[in-house]
Amino acid sequence: MQNTDISITEETSFPTGGRVIRNTGSHYVVKLENGKEITCKIKGNFRIKGIRTTNPVSVGDIVGVSAPGPDGVAFINEILPRTNYIIRRSSNLSKEAHIIASNVDLAALVVTLVHPQTATTFIDRFLATAEAYDVPAALIINKVDLLSGEEDAEYLEAFSYLYSSIGYKVIPVSARSGKGLDVLREYLRGKITLLSGNSGVGKSTLINALIPGLKLRTGDISEAHDTGMHTTTFSELFELPGENGGSIIDTPGVRGFGTVDFDRQNVAHYFPELFKVSASCRFNNCTHTNEPGCAVLEAVREQRIAHSRYNSYLSILEELKEDEKYRKGY
Ligand SMILES: Nc1nc2c(ncn2[C@@H]2O[C@H](COP(=O)(O)OP(=O)(O)OP(=O)(O)O)[C@@H](O)[C@H]2O)c(=O)[nH]1
Ligand SMILES: [Mg+2]
Ligand SMILES: [Zn+2]
Incomplete structure (x- = not known):
């Protein structure tokens, strides 16, 4: 501290x-x-x-x-007027929103494939929010030291490819073994980076690894639930070492990522690969849920768009519908 x-x-x-x-x-x-x-x-x-x-x-x-x-x-x-910000609601129906950080160059989500496993809907909601608020986003896959064997290697490869093919920078690292930290350091150079993610994915451990001498408190993973213990309780910005090293913002772990101010018509814009394909839909007001001639549905069937991403898209649409009902009072 x-x-x-x-x-x-x-x-x-x-x-x-x-x-x-x-x-x-x-x-x-x-x-x-x-x-x-x-x-x-x-x-x-x-x-x-x-x-x-x-x-x-x-x-x-x-x-x-x-x-x-x-x-x-x-x-x-x-x-002073913000150049941008990242904002979330703790749950769908929660009325209050929380600004996670403002004026950042990069919103990096720290995710883990194991201990704990980050849900793809959570990842996609974060990325969609970054798109909506015009903040460049990246994924840092931490704890790769826990992956072993061919199956794990293939999983890491497939996961990385899924997001890098959409256009997101994906950086696999291990805060524990130091693997990938040079690549990460280079990527963060000169930027103000927000680190977000579930509790226990190793955000504070990563920052400790990047800043010699820093001893942020880190917490164990609950054995019973395979989740973190919400160790970090407030947000803080730290300067990274070296000339023009950049700075990094540690934040408390979050469970969910409720979107703020999304318009149902615009959700597809926040899924770049889906949006690209949607240009070929028969109807220009296509919601990509059940319309004939929907190019997105076709791409999902042909696995050119990942099912997990499409499901995340649907989950946000569903949430917005619930929200509208709630606001109308039925
Ligand atoms: N094996 C392994 N464990 C790690 C790694 N990075 C962090 N951990 C462990 O994961 C646990 C959680 O780390 P934290 O840094 O407290 O996680 P956090 O994301 O800051 O969690 P909150 O502050 O609760 O949001 C600790 O027991 C760390 O030692 C890693 O690269 N490999
Ligand atoms: Mg922490
Ligand atoms: Zn469509």
């Missing part, structure tokens, strides 16, 4: 600005332009139009900061 003892000297002239690097729920830590860190609370009403969020300010935000009071705590009084 980074040093939280913050001393503000006369060198800092307020008001000033900086980037939010930690969000504990009760307060924020802002790294000021001069490199100093300051504890802040928020003043004022910051909201994204039309969306209720649990956190008006998120890690990655560039903010304006007023002078600290006698207790050393300053106030965030302005959020």
